[in-house]
Amino acid sequence: MVEKVLEPGKEGTLPRCAGGRRAAPPEDCGGIWGYADLVEILADPAHEDHADRLEWLGLDAAADFDPGVFSASEVTKGLSDPR
Structure with a gap:
């Protein structure tokens, strides 16, 4: 989520992330449901x-x-x- 857009040069190097929580799902994991399945599968050897x-x-x-x-x-x- 983008909280604020600043003018270049006024706040240091841009863009930058000021905070967040939890890891993002891996690419092509199947959305939120696929990610939940992935977490469950990895937790069960x-x-x-x-x-x-x-x-x-x-x-x-x-x-x-x-x-x-x-x-x-x-x-x-x-x-x-x-990339």
């Missing part, structure tokens, strides 16, 4: 799709995925380096 989801995300272990993590500096870096 016995789930039949657990290993596939780890591979898809490029993770070695489910512990490497924390949906509660948010980094304003990482978001700011992404904003200043569009």
Whole structure:
């Protein structure tokens, strides 16, 4: 959510992220419902799709995925380096 648009140069380097909460869903995970499924699957090592989801995300272990993590500096870096 964009809260404020500032004039360049008045507030330091722009654009930047001032805050947030929780990690964003991975690209192409199936929206909010797919993301909820992903979180549930990663939390259950016995789930039949657990290993596939780890591979898809490029993770070695489910512990490497924390949906509660948010980094304003990482978001700011992404904003200043569009792909």
